[in-house]
Amino acid sequence: xxxxxxxxxxxxxxxxxxxxxxxxxxxxxxxxxxxxxxxxxxxxxxxxxxxxxxxxxxxxxxxxxxxxxxxxxxxxxxxxxxxxxxxxxxxxxxxxxxxxxxxxxxxxxxxxxxxxxxxxxxxxxxxxxxxxxxxxxxxxxxxxxxxxxxxxxxxxxxxxxxxxxxxxxxxxxxxxxxxxxxxxxxxxxxxxxxxxxxxxxxxxxxxxxxxxxxxxxxxxxxxxxxxxxxxxxxxxxxxxxxxxxxxxxxxxxxxxxxxxxxxxxxxxxxxxxxxxxxxxxxxxxxxxxxxxxxxxxxxxxxxxxxxxxxxxxxxxxxxxxx
Numbered sequence: 001x002x003x004x005x006x007x008x009x010x011x012x013x014x015x016x017x018x019x020x021x022x023x024x025x026x027x028x029x030x031x032x033x034x035x036x037x038x039x040x041x042x043x044x045x046x047x048x049x050x051x052x053x054x055x056x057x058x059x060x061x062x063x064x065x066x067x068x069x070x071x072x073x074x075x076x077x078x079x080x081x082x083x084x085x086x087x088x089x090x091x092x093x094x095x096x097x098x099x100x101x102x103x104x105x106x107x108x109x110x111x112x113x114x115x116x117x118x119x120x121x122x123x124x125x126x127x128x129x130x131x132x133x134x135x136x137x138x139x140x141x142x143x144x145x146x147x148x149x150x151x152x153x154x155x156x157x158x159x160x161x162x163x164x165x166x167x168x169x170x171x172x173x174x175x176x177x178x179x180x181x182x183x184x185x186x187x188x189x190x191x192x193x194x195x196x197x198x199x200x201x202x203x204x205x206x207x208x209x210x211x212x213x214x215x216x217x218x219x220x221x222x223x224x225x226x227x228x229x230x231x232x233x234x235x236x237x238x239x240x241x242x243x244x245x246x247x248x249x250x251x252x253x254x255x256x257x258x259x260x261x262x263x264x265x266x267x268x269x270x271x272x273x274x275x276x277x278x279x280x281x282x283x284x285x286x287x288x289x290x291x292x293x294x295x296x297x298x299x300x301x302x303x304x305x306x307x308x309x310x311x312x313x314x315x316x317x318x319x320x321x322x
Contacts, residue, residue, distance in 0.1 A: 027056060027136065028277040030249035032257050036228055036268035042070035043226045043272040044078040048086070049136075055094070056136040057085055058274050059106075062149050062226040064198070065127030073129040076117060077110040077199050081133050084109040094137055096213070103133045103144035104209050107199065115201030128200030132163065134224055136276070140213035141222070146197050146204055150230070152237065153214070154221040154245070159238035164208040166197035167227075193227060220278040221245065221252065228271030229256065231263050249277040 029049045035041045042063035049056040061078040063070030088102035110131055118124050130147025141162075143151055148167035153160050164170075168191045176186035186192070197205040216222075221241055223229075229237065236259060244255045253275045260271055 026139075026279055028249040028279065029056070029275070030253045031272070031274040032253045033272045034228075034257055034260075034270070036260075036270050037266060038268075038270055040067035040071060041270055042067070042074055043228070043270045044074035045272045045274060046078050046082045047274055048082070049276075054138050055089060056276070057082060057089070058132075058134045058224055058276075059085070060132045060134075060149055060224050060226060060272055060274065061129040061199075062147065062228075062270070062272070063127070063129040064195075065124065065200075069124050069127030070129070072117065072124065073114055073127040073200070076113050077129045077131050080113045081106040081110040081131060085133050085135065089135060089137075096137075096140075097211075099135065099137060099142050099213070100144070100209050100211050103135060103142060104207070106133050107131055107144050107146060107204070107207060107209075111199045111201060111204055114199060118201045126200075128195075128198040130166075130195070130226070131199045132224060134222075136216070137213070139216050141216055142210070142213050144207060144209035146199050146207045147195055148193065148227050150223075150225055150227065152223040152225075154223070154238065154241045155217070155219070157238075157242060159234055159241065161234075162214060164206075166195060166206055166208075168192055168194045168196065187233075216278045218278055219245075219280045221249075222274075222276040222278075223256070224274040224276075225256075226270060226272045228269035229260060229273060231260050231265050231268060231271075232256075249275040252277065 027049060029047060031045055031047055033041070033043055033045055044061045044063070047058040059078045059082045061074035063074030065073060085103055085106035088105050089099065092098035092102050114128065118127065130149040132143060132145040132149045132151055134151065135142045143163055145151065145163040146166060148165050148169065150161050150165070151163040153162050172181065172186050172189050172192055175181040176183055197207065223237070223241070237256065240255050240259045241252060244252045253273050256273055257271065260268065
């Protein structure tokens with residue numbers, strides 16, 4: 001069965017949904033989703049790290065296109081991409097050279113699903129989403145991403161974004177680095193979060209899907225998030241992880257979300273966070289409920305008219321049975 005958690009509107013005491021569980025003795029995985037100061041939740045996050053399985057999959061989507069369109073886009077894209085990624089990885093027999101194309105196929109199918117939905121309901125034209133599909137195969141990390149949802153790796157005190165940022169932020173940061181623009185202007189530039197690539201049913205302008213994996217080592221901490229986390233500067237993300245590096249993935253996730261809340265940004269975007277902690281040589285004991293089910297974060301009960309989302313969820317459920 002697939003578990004579902006609700007995300008709530010910001011209150012004086014922030015409310016967020018947390019899920020966490022260890023996978024084998026290699027990974028400790030946790031996630032959280034928060035609506036921030038927005039009226040609607042347009043992020044979607046699915047993770048599947050099953051005890052005793054060498055394969056872990058996570059999908060994150062950050063929708064856009066109005067409160068209805070953004071939610072529909074992120075839910076269809078995430079559910080479709082997850083289902084295709086899982087079935088494709090099984091079909092490829094986890095052969096290393098086939099894994100990137102399997103993740104790329106998941107992105108393509110999600111994009112096609114959005115195109116089909118828009119063709120049936122033209123009022124949704126303009127909706128789209130970022131999409132990051134992550135797979136851990138043993139110690140190896142693979143991903144395919146479109147948009148600006150970051151995938152970070154913390155290692156030995158250093159934070160690095162692994163996936164490309166398909167937004168104007170990369171160009172603006174280059175202008176800051178060259179002295180054309182000062183740092184404050186760069187941080188607050190009105191075009192900073194404009195996407196240069198997205199999953200929206202049309203041809204995808206660019207994607208990042210490396211052919212070779214990143215090999216994870218003991219003590220690595222991965223953070224997959226929507227761009228709502230970037231209310232924090234990279235140094236704040238790094239220092240928060242550093243202070244909590246010996247804690248569980250659940251504690252790291254909560255600490256990151258608390259750091260976002262502490263900024264008290266009145267325009268705080270939705271924020272979704274998934275933390276994957278690679279076991280150190282002497283891992284701390286992690287206490288979790290005996291729940292090894294994957295997690296689908298969903299912000300409301302499905303409506304009758306959401307047949308496309310339900311179809312994507314059917315694909316997801318079929319994949320989970322494999």
